[in-house]
Amino acid sequence: MPVKLAVRNVFKIFGERTEAALQQLAEGKTKEEILESTGATVGVQDASFDVGEGEIFVVMGLSGSGKSTLVRMLNGLIAPTSGAILIDSEDVASCGRRQLRDIRRDKIAMVFQHFALFPHWTVAENAAYGLRVKGMKRDERREKALKALEQVGLTAWADSLPSELSGGMQQRVGLARGLATEPEVLLMDEPFGALDPLIRREMQDELLVLQKSLKKTIVFITHDLNEALLLGDKIAIMKDGRFVQVGTAQEIVSNPADDYVAAFVADIDRGRVFTAEDVSNDPAAMKLGSDNAEDAMRAMEDLNRNALYVVDDKDNIAGVVTYQDLAAATLDEATPNPVLEEVMITDYPTVDADAQLNELYGAASGGLPIAVTDDRDRLVGVVEPEAVFAQLSGDCETDAECPSEDDDAAASLETPKTKEREDA
Template sequence: MAVKLSVRNVYKIFGEKTGAALGMLEAGKSKEEILEATGATVGVRDASFDVGEGEIFVVMGLSGSGKSTLVRMLNGLIQPTSGSIMIDGVDVANCSKEQLRRIRREKIAMVFQHFALFPHWSVADNAAYGLKIKGVAANERREKALKALEQVGLTAWADSLPSELSGGMQQRVGLARGLATGPEVLLMDEPFGALDPLIRREMQDELIALQRSLKKTIIFITHDLNEALLLGDKIAIMKDGRFVQVGTAQEIVSNPADDYVAAFVADIDRGRVFTAEDVSGEAAPVKLGEASAEDAMRVMEDLNRNALYVVDDKDKVAGVVTYQDLAAATFDESKPDPVLEEVMLTDFPTAEADQQLADLYSAASAGLPIAVTDEKDRLVGVVEPEAVFAQLSGEDADATPTETNTTNEKESAHV
């Protein structure tokens, strides 16, 4: 993935004694000590990160953590004290005013929490505001505004007034205004923070769906960790102006960097963070028409499993066989050399790789491993029930059953 935005060693200190404040930072002094000694406020401290093209990078932190200051430095609204902010090779932190204007016209748009729509302008005119500022002709403005409104599902309200729209719809107008200018980078500063919880979740889902088709590079600011975990390809957690941890949702929940992050993620619904892919193990299927019952049993013993999936010649799942059923069939003297078709179960649980664990709980409770399939119904992995329960409980997840449990089942099958 190509890097679209690269930030290196960015500091922002508000006040007159920035040199003294920087020196104290290097000496390890706290934000409070620096404020008391110099009167300067540390807004952002040594921020460094990369954002890939088409990636959603979420910056999460409480009020005063520095996240809004950071996002305003990315488009030059606030000048950094030091450091570099590279967008497609141009340093926004140190470029000329003309270069900065070009970056804002061609590369970046910003969506704020308070959408500030003009009450006497139509929805389309509000969506076209950024284009009007650029000097785009009226006909072209209208065309691009309507296209942006179509992307957010508001074409039918193009000629309505903002007062005729709900809060969520008004925020969509704000998003359309950002999209209408055709930005490559979208900066979103707590855009859903003023919305009711239900509408907020709808907007989050709509952003995810929109991103699948638009693939914009998005820097999203929030104080809500659940929102960060839902939206972010990568997440940065800020405290006192610095990054405490940067990683994927799974990395942050599984391995919090310190007690501060651990406190944040303690009550997170892990079932909404982790997916089938995160706990999936090797598929290791046997082929229909090729493997015998004894072959399948040997594979299970080698892998220490108590069930195994059977696939056809196109790697599509045909069924699942359990060690206990195979053992019983093998020792049935009335049916020597049983074939897998006679023993396998054709009613089995399946999941897609990106399916959340919260949706797999019922399937895991049935006791059979869950077949992870691709868009062509081919087997690509297997999720053991124990792995689902371990991940949901926050314990170390092992994708296979414990040796003791598997061994006991096999011993009982031979009795």
């Protein structure tokens, strides 16, 4: 994924004695100590990160952590004390006024928490504000504004006034205004913070749906960790102006960098963070028409599994066979080594790789391994029920500690012959 936004060693010190403050930061002094000795306030210290093209990068932190200062530096509203902020090859931190104006007009847009809509303008006129600033003609900006409103589901309200819209709809107008200029980078500073919880969740879901088609490069600011975990491809957690951890939602929940992060993630719903792909095993499977019962039982013993899927020559699933059923079938003298078609189960659970674990609970309760399939219904992974329950309960401190084909924890899936060997 090509890097769209690159931030390198950015500092922001508020006050007159910036050099002294930077020196004391280098010596390891805290924000409080620096404020007391220099009168300068550390807003952001040594922030470095990359945002890939089409990625949502979420910056999460409590009030005073520096996240809003950081996002305002990204579009030049606040000048950094030092460091570089590159959009493609253009440095927002050091460019002149004309170049900065062009970057703001052509490459970057911002959506704020407070809608800041003009009350006497229609919804379409508000959505077209950025285009008006760019000097676009009325008919053309109306056309682009209507397209943006269509993207957020507000076409029917184009000629209404903001006062006729609910809070969530007004925030959609703010989002449409940002999209209308077709920016390459979209900055969102707590855009859903003023909404009630139900509307806020709806807006989060709508943003994710919209992002699948638009694939914008987004920097999203929030103080809500659940929101960060839901939206972020990558998440940065800020404290006292610095990043304490940057990673995916799964990395942060599984391996918090310190006690500060651990306290944040302690009560997180893991079922909404981890997906089927996070706990899936290699899609070892038997081949329809060529493998028989003995082949399948031997494979299960080698893999320490109690069930395996059966696929055709295109890797499409035909069914699943269990060790118990195969063992019972081989006792029949009439068919001592039956073909798999005769004993396989054709009613089996399947999920997409990006299915959240809380969606897998019912399937896992059935006892059979869950087939992970791609958009062509081919087998790409297998989720054992024990892996789902272990991850949901938080028993896995890291993904690697969840039951998998190579872990000792897989002993809970004992095959009869594995058990015999252990007893011996």
